[in-house]
Ligand SMILES: Nc1ncnc2c1ncn2[C@@H]1O[C@H](COP(=O)(O)OP(=O)(O)OP(=O)(O)O)[C@@H](O)[C@H]1O
């Protein structure tokens with residue numbers, strides 16, 4: 001089994017929101033590596049960062065990405081930083097991967113003061129700018145298609161992805 005679509009993008013690009021809408025539109029399951037990690041660890045991501053640190057979270061994330069790619073037959077959303085790991089980027093080769101692109105101004109408005117995202121808990125605007133600059137090339141590297149999300153509704157974005165997948 002393999003996902004019909006893998007979503008990648010920065011925090012606030014809408015992977016979870018658009019992913020849920022897309023899965024509903026296609027009538028398939030929705031999986032999200034962040035939610036899988038929270039379920040398995042039995043605590044929120046912010047607590048994993050506090051108790052065990054980011055490196056441990058990234059280890060859990062590599063396992064969640066591998067499991068998702070192997071067992072999800074629907075829409076699989078990856079955590080915003082999953083593409084930092086070379087192992088994850090290599091695992092994505094051959095899959096339909098959609099990059100939800102977002103510019104700084106929309107991303108900042110959407111994540112507010114972090115919303116439970118530990119990396120954005122302090123100075124979200126500056127941190128998001130750094131993350132976007134660092135990661136844009138990596139999202140582009142793994143993506144088979146890019147969909148712009150700025151100023152657009154999740155339902156409209158999901159419909160565009162569904163049309164792309166039919167091609
Ligand atoms: N296209 C959009 N327009 C307006 N708001 C949006 C859009 N997409 C998502 N949002 C809002 O932005 C916030 C972040 O969205 P979401 O959690 O789906 O992002 P994400 O990419 O999954 O982030 P993360 O990488 O942290 O998991 C949510 O409050 C959501 O309702």
Ligand SMILES: O=C(O)C1=C[C@@H](O)[C@@H](O)[C@H](O)C1
Pocket residue numbers: 010011034045078079080081082116117118119131
């Ligand atoms: O951008 C990131 O590095 C992260 C994004 C979220 O999806 C979570 O995976 C976590 O908060 C880290």
Ligand SMILES: [Mg+2]
Pocket residue numbers: 015016017032034077
């Ligand atoms: Mg998400």
